[in-house]
Structures are given as structure tokens and as C-alpha cells.
Amino acid sequence: MRAYILRRLAQSVLVVWAVTTIMFFMFRVMPADPTAILLERGLTDEARQALLEQWGLTGSMWDQYLAYLGNLIQGDFGSSFFYRKPVWEVLWPLIVNTLWIAIPGLLLGAAIGAAIGTAVGWARRGGKLERSGIFLATVIRGVPNFVIGIALLTIFSSTLGWFPGFGMGDPGATTGFARYFTLDFLHHLALPLIAVIIYFMPENLLLMRSGVVENRTEDYIELVRAKGVPQRRVAWHAARNSMLPLITWLFPALAETIAGIVVIEIVFSWPGVGRELVLAVTRQDYPLAQAAFFLLAVMIVLANLAADLVYGKLDPRVVYK
Amino acid sequence: MAPARTRSPALARDLARLDERLSAKPAAHLKVNGLSIGYSTLRGRFHAVEDVSFEVRAGTNLGLVGESGCGKSTVVKALMGLLPEFTGISGEALLDGQNILGLSDAQLEPIRWNRISLITQSAMNSLDPVYCIGDQICEAILAHEKVGKAVAWARAEEMFALVGLPAERLYEFPHQFSGGMRQRAVIAMALALNAGMLLADEPTTALDPIMQSQIMSRIRGIHEHMRRSMILVTHDIAVVAETCEAVVVMYAGKVAESGPTADVLERPLHPYTMGLQNAFPRLPVRGQPRQPLISIPGTVPNLLLPPSGCRFASRCPFATDLCRTTAPQLHTVGAQSAACHYTERADEFRAAAARPETWRNMRVGA
Ligand SMILES: Nc1ncnc2c1ncn2[C@@H]1O[C@H](COP(=O)(O)OP(=O)(O)O)[C@@H](O)[C@H]1O
Ligand code: SF4
Ligand SMILES: [Mg+2]
Numbered sequence: 001m002r003a004y005i006l007r008r009l010a011q012s013v014l015v016v017w018a019v020t021t022i023m024f025f026m027f028r029v030m031p032a033d034p035t036a037i038l039l040e041r042g043l044t045d046e047a048r049q050a051l052l053e054q055w056g057l058t059g060s061m062w063d064q065y066l067a068y069l070g071n072l073i074q075g076d077f078g079s080s081f082f083y084r085k086p087v088w089e090v091l092w093p094l095i096v097n098t099l100w101i102a103i104p105g106l107l108l109g110a111a112i113g114a115a116i117g118t119a120v121g122w123a124r125r126g127g128k129l130e131r132s133g134i135f136l137a138t139v140i141r142g143v144p145n146f147v148i149g150i151a152l153l154t155i156f157s158s159t160l161g162w163f164p165g166f167g168m169g170d171p172g173a174t175t176g177f178a179r180y181f182t183l184d185f186l187h188h189l190a191l192p193l194i195a196v197i198i199y200f201m202p203e204n205l206l207l208m209r210s211g212v213v214e215n216r217t218e219d220y221i222e223l224v225r226a227k228g229v230p231q232r233r234v235a236w237h238a239a240r241n242s243m244l245p246l247i248t249w250l251f252p253a254l255a256e257t258i259a260g261i262v263v264i265e266i267v268f269s270w271p272g273v274g275r276e277l278v279l280a281v282t283r284q285d286y287p288l289a290q291a292a293f294f295l296l297a298v299m300i301v302l303a304n305l306a307a308d309l310v311y312g313k314l315d316p317r318v319v320y321k
Numbered sequence: 322m323a324p325a326r327t328r329s330p331a332l333a334r335d336l337a338r339l340d341e342r343l344s345a346k347p348a349a350h351l352k353v354n355g356l357s358i359g360y361s362t363l364r365g366r367f368h369a370v371e372d373v374s375f376e377v378r379a380g381t382n383l384g385l386v387g388e389s390g391c392g393k394s395t396v397v398k399a400l401m402g403l404l405p406e407f408t409g410i411s412g413e414a415l416l417d418g419q420n421i422l423g424l425s426d427a428q429l430e431p432i433r434w435n436r437i438s439l440i441t442q443s444a445m446n447s448l449d450p451v452y453c454i455g456d457q458i459c460e461a462i463l464a465h466e467k468v469g470k471a472v473a474w475a476r477a478e479e480m481f482a483l484v485g486l487p488a489e490r491l492y493e494f495p496h497q498f499s500g501g502m503r504q505r506a507v508i509a510m511a512l513a514l515n516a517g518m519l520l521a522d523e524p525t526t527a528l529d530p531i532m533q534s535q536i537m538s539r540i541r542g543i544h545e546h547m548r549r550s551m552i553l554v555t556h557d558i559a560v561v562a563e564t565c566e567a568v569v570v571m572y573a574g575k576v577a578e579s580g581p582t583a584d585v586l587e588r589p590l591h592p593y594t595m596g597l598q599n600a601f602p603r604l605p606v607r608g609q610p611r612q613p614l615i616s617i618p619g620t621v622p623n624l625l626l627p628p629s630g631c632r633f634a635s636r637c638p639f640a641t642d643l644c645r646t647t648a649p650q651l652h653t654v655g656a657q658s659a660a661c662h663y664t665e666r667a668d669e670f671r672a673a674a675a676r677p678e679t680w681r682n683m684r685v686g687a
Binding site: 125217224225230237240314 | 401402403405406426427429430431432433434435438439441446447448449450451452453460461464465494496507510
């Protein structure tokens with residue numbers, strides 16, 4: 001078990017390193033000159049050179065790469081060209097903002113999807129619940145993410161006026177961590193959070209449903225029924241077994257889901273990492289963009305590792321080698 | 322092993338009370354009348370079981386025999402209420418006088434496992450792979466008895482001792498058990514509430530021959546000890562001879578022959594029973610040569626289009642034109658009855674059926 005985790009961690013480090021390296025060189029071969037945002041026009045050559053040196057942009061690409069890796073290992077992501085302050089200072093609050101919609105959104109989306117999927121899978125074949133459940137999930141899954149976001153905005157913000165449609169709210173008097181516990185913040189959080197839930201739910205629903213449908217005719221379910229336990233309990237056995245394939249799908253799917261969350265952040269102008277990543281790329285702010293990609297890679301790799309370990313907890317047949 | 326573990330006096334007392342309550346349950350009586358079961362499939366509805374009647378007297382074993390596909394499991398599932406949705410069921414099954422056919426899952430809750438329980442085949446998938454065996458046994462106990470988890474677990478330990486498994490293995494998962502151990506675990510589970518009626522559907526078919534006879538003698542031993550009523554489904558007529566007071570031979574969804582085991586096996590009236598006897602190695606009789614094995618040529622007919630006359634006609638060495646056009650009624654001879662037009666010629670048939678060439682010379686499918 002420990003050897004397994006160590007080996008998986010080593011693999012993870014390798015993957016993150018590869019992503020980091022690819023990103024580093026990709027930004028450097030992009031046609032436009034990123035230093036344009038850094039260097040005001042009309043600078044003397046010496047001043048220009050001094051600035052480039054200060055930002056670590058002199059020397060061969062190889063030297064720059066080694067210097068970048070060296071700093072990264074020490075936890076230094078460099079400084080943002082655009083904000084002119086350390087990348088970490090820019091990203092840290094954005095990460096927290098993203099996690100506010102991502103974690104509850106994904107957990108609730110998975111839980112609600114799994115619960116409805118179990119009910120739909122357990123329902124009478126060809127009945128109303130089964131047909132409407134599948135119809136709903138298929139339709140939502142087919143609708144692009146930004147359309148869901150815009151629909152939510154149009155209905156609940158513009159038309160009904162129940163929720164604000166923009167950003168994270170005015171921090172006002174409350175600053176720091178306390179702001180996350182204001183009514184105003186929660187009010188702003190509602191719509192983007194619902195968007196993430198709606199976006200993530202259908203796939204969970206359909207997977208859970210097909211798992212339950214497959215499991216409900218298994219011999220062991222027949223035996224549970226024969227024991228005379230309540231039907232809910234029988235359905236639970238089918239659901240519990242259907243979670244295994246769901247988990248294997250769930251964590252790797254987070255990678256794709258991140259793309260969805262980026263879109264939702266943009267639609268709702270939610271100041272998160274995803275939205276900032278897109279802005280940083282358009283502004284050719286490579287230190288910031290690279291750091292954001294680095295974080296995403298770390299998150300995905302950790303999610304996969306977590307998937308393996310959770311799977312092992314849920315399925316007694318799994319042996320770690 | 323189990324008693325050696327130190328149980329607190331309170332736990333021991335509660336367990337003793339539970340044991341006493343459960344062992345006070347009487348053996349059940351079951352009477353099945355005119356049971357017919359039609360499965361709906363994509364190719365239409367067909368009757369897997371037709372007009373089957375039998376009786377299991379309290380405290381006795383009934384053997385249900387027949388080749389694969391004759392409808393034995395369908396009968397068992399109907400009795401447990403486990404047939405798929407949209408299955409047509411008619412007739413009645415009176416468990417201690419109460420008809421248990423056609424009840425909803427909710428109505429069956431207090432009956433299942435409490436009054437009628439099931440020993441399934443030991444296939445890997447008859448136990449839930451993600452729960453330990455002990456939890457799966459406790460689940461059944463807790464569903465029907467108002468006791469704590471500790472008492473239920475202690476009861477499960479007793480059941481494990483009864484089937485010869487060490488109590489520690491209750492903590493293990495199905496995949497950690499061998500086939501034989503899994504089968505014993507399934508038996509332990511079926512006995513957990515001491516239901517008055519046990520249904521055992523080919524409990525040893527998946528096992529190797531040595532394990533088969535071990536499990537069967539274990540079942541017989543438990544039967545002696547607990548005096549439950551049981552329906553034992555098997556295609557091995559020798560097992561019936563050793564275990565069951567009465568036997569029902571099914572062929573293609575219908576009862577071919579039924580009666581007291583001793584009578585049916587000694588003087589079978591139906592050619593199918595005679596054929597089955599030839600197909601299984603008989604217990605060697607001292608001083609007589611071992612019987613050669615003769616299997617019945619051909620297969621069970623397709624029930625989507627059942628033959629219009631006797632269902633066994635295409636494989637019966639004694640079939641006549643009458644057999645091929647008219648379905649035989651049940652004829653009763655003493656305590657025995659058989660669905661054959663020529664029960665009065667049974668002596669003659671038996672003599673012929675014992676000769677391998679009788680079966681070999683048949684033109685199958687005529
Ligand atoms: N769920 C089902 N749907 C349709 N046909 C079935 C189903 N289960 C069994 N059958 C059919 O019913 C017949 C009897 O099967 P079964 O009761 O399992 O026989 P046995 O237990 O004697 O081998 C077979 O032809 C089988 O294919
Ligand atoms: S009725 Fe005819 S075909 Fe059927 S078992 Fe009797 S002799 Fe054979
Ligand atoms: Mg069967």
C-alpha cells in the first residue's frame with residue numbers, strides 16, 4: 001500500500017513536470033512578443049535590458065527554463081507581467097473563489113445525480129419516472145454549458161431579479177475570510193453554483209442509472225430481496241455496487257469538468273482561476289498562465305490518485321500492488 | 322470456537338432469548354395448486370410452468386427434479402416472489418394456509434426469510450461483493466428481529482459454527498471464500514432465522530463432486546437437527562433418493578411424475594423418470610453390477626411452441642400416435658401419479674428402459 005502510493009506520487013510528479021515543461025516552451029514559441037506588455041514604448045536600450053533581466057527574460061531559452069524550474073521547486077512562480085506582483089499573490093484568492101463553486105458544485109452534482117440516477121434505475125422499466133429521468137438528463141447533457149449559464153442568468157437574474165448576475169459581490173466592510181460568510185457572498189454564489197451542479201449532474205445520473213439497471217438483475221440483488229429487507233435497502237445494495245464504476249469515471253472526468261467551470265466563471269464573471277487563466281493567455285502574461293496550468297495539472301493528478309484510493313475503500317476486492 | 326469467545330452476560334442472555342424464539346418456530350406446510358407461470362419475452366409469452374401441483378408436509382423434504390430448463394427454478398422464484406415484472410402467474414401456493422403468490426414486495430417483507438428462505442447456487446454473484454459476509458447475514462436477522470447488531474452478529478457466529486466455518490471469517494468478503502465456503506455461508510444465511518420452509522435451488526451444482534457430497538451431507542445433518550421443511554431442487558436423482566421423502570419430476574414445465582421417493586424410484590411410472598434414473602450413477606447395490614450410464618437422447622422442447630401431445634413424445638422410446646396428438650392426464654396409482662397414457666404398461670416399459678439399446682435406437686425429433 002505505502003509502496004503503491006509512493007510509486008503513484010512519483011508518477012504524478014513526472015506528469016506535472018511534463019505539463020510544466022510543455023507549457024513553458026509553448027508560451028515561448030507563440031508568435032506575439034509577450035514582453036510588449038512589460039516594456040513601455042520609448043525606453044532606452046539599457047533600460048530595456050535592465051527590465052528584461054529583472055524579469056528573468058535574458059539568456060538562452062534553456063537557461064530561462066532551468067531558472068524557472070529552480071524557482072518552481074522553491075515554490076516561486078515568478079511575477080505576473082500584467083499585475084506586476086508575485087503570481088502567488090494574484091492566484092491565491094482566485095483559487096479560493098474557484099474552489100467555492102467547484103467543490104460544492106461537483107459534490108452536489110455527483111450526489112444529486114447519483115440519487116436521482118438510483119431512483120430512475122430502480123423505477124419500473126419503461127415507466128414514467130424512468131422515461132422522464134433519462135429524457136431530462138440527455139437534454140441537459142446536450143445543451144452547451146454557457147447556454148445553461150445564460151438561461152439561468154436570464155431567468156433568475158434579469159427577469160425575476162432574485163439573484164445578482166455578476167461577480168462575487170462588494171466586499172464592503174468585511175474583508176479577508178469573513179467575506180465568504182456574508183449573505184451577500186452567498187447570494188452571488190447561488191447562480192454559478194447551481195450552474196456547476198446542473199452541468200455536472202446529468203452524466204452522474206446516467207452512469208448511476210445504467211449501473212443500477214445492470215445490477216438490479218444480478219443474483220446477489222435477488223438474494224437481498226429474498227431476505228425480506230425493505231425495498232429501499234435493496235436499492236441501496238444496487239446503488240452501492242454502481243458507485244464503483246461511477247468513481248472510476250468521476251475523478252478523471254474532473255479534468256474535463258475544469259473546462260466547464262472555466263466557462264461558468266466567464267459567464268457569471270466569477271473571479272476564479274479559470275477566468276484568470278483565459279485572461280492571462282490573451283494578455284500573454286506567461287508567468288501567471290503557466291502557474292495556473294501548473295495548478296490545474298497538480299489538481300488533476302491528485303484527483304486521479306484520490307480516485308484510486310477511494311475506489312480501494314469502496315471495493316474490498318481491490319489490492320494495491 | 323464461537324462459544325469460547327467471551328460474550329458479556331447481557332449479550333449471552335439476549336442471544337439465548339433470540340435462539341429460543343427462533344427455534345420455537347414450527348416447520349411449515351406448503352401446498353401448491355395449479356401453478357402456471359408465463360414469462361413475457363420479446364418473442365412473445367410462453368409458459369415455463371404449467372399446472373404444477375404438489376404438497377410439502379411439515380418437516381419433510383421434497384425433491385424437485387428434471388433436466389435444465391424444465392422450470393424448476395421458476396417454481397422456486399415464484400414461491401419467493403422473485404419473478405421478473407410482467408410475469409403472468411396463476412394458481413396458488415398456500416404456506417401454512419396463506420396464499421403467497423402475487424403478493425407485493427412490501428407484503429412479502431414479513432414472509433421472506435422469516436417463514437420461507439432460500440439457499441441459492443454458490444455462484445460468485447449470489448453474495449454482494451462489497452459487504453463482508455457477517456454484515457450480509459446480520460442484515461437478514463435485523464430485518465426481522467428486534468435485536469441489536471451485536472446479538473445478530475453472535476447469531477451469525479452460531480450459524481457459521483453450524484456449517485463448520487470459523488467465526489472470524491464472518492469479517493471476510495465473498496471473494497476471499499472458496500466455492501465450498503461460499504456455499505456454506507449461503508446455507509448459514511438461509512438458516513439464520515430458522516424459517517419453517519427452506520428452498521434449496523441446486524445448492525451443490527457449482528461445486529466439485531467431493532464438495533457436493535460434503536455439502537449435501539451437511540444439509541441432511543442440519544435437516545435432522547432442525548426439522549425444517551425443504552424443497553430441494555436438483556437434477557441428480559441419487560441425491561433425492563438419499564434426502565427426500567417425496568419427489569416431483571418435472572419435464573418441460575409440467576409435472577411428469579410425483580409421489581413418495583421410495584415408490585417413484587423403485588417403480589417409476591413415467592418413461593422420463595426411467596430415463597433420468599439411467600442417466601445418473603446409481604448408488605452401487607451390493608452384489609449387482611454397476612448400472613451403465615445412458616443419457617436420454619435429444620433436448621427439452623422449445624416452450625415457445627410446445628408440442629401439442631405429450632411433451633416427452635419426441636424423446637420417448639414408447640411414444641405412439643396418441644402420444645403425439647393428445648396430452649396425457651395425470652394417472653394415479655397408489656400414492657404415485659404420472660402424466661403418461663400408458664401407466665398400466667409401466668412394468669413392461671421399465672424392463673425395456675433398463676436396456677441401453679431402447680434409448681439408442683430411437684429416432685430423435687420424429
Ligand atoms: N427471466 C426469464 N425470462 C424468460 N424466460 C426465462 C426466464 N427465466 C427462465 N426462463 C426460461 O424458462 C424455462 C425454465 O427455466 P428454469 O426455471 O430456469 O429451469 P430449470 O431451473 O429447471 O433449469 C427455460 O426455458 C428458461 O429459458
Ligand atoms: S404419454 Fe406417450 S410419449 Fe408421453 S411419456 Fe407416456 S408413452 Fe411416452
Ligand atoms: Mg435452475
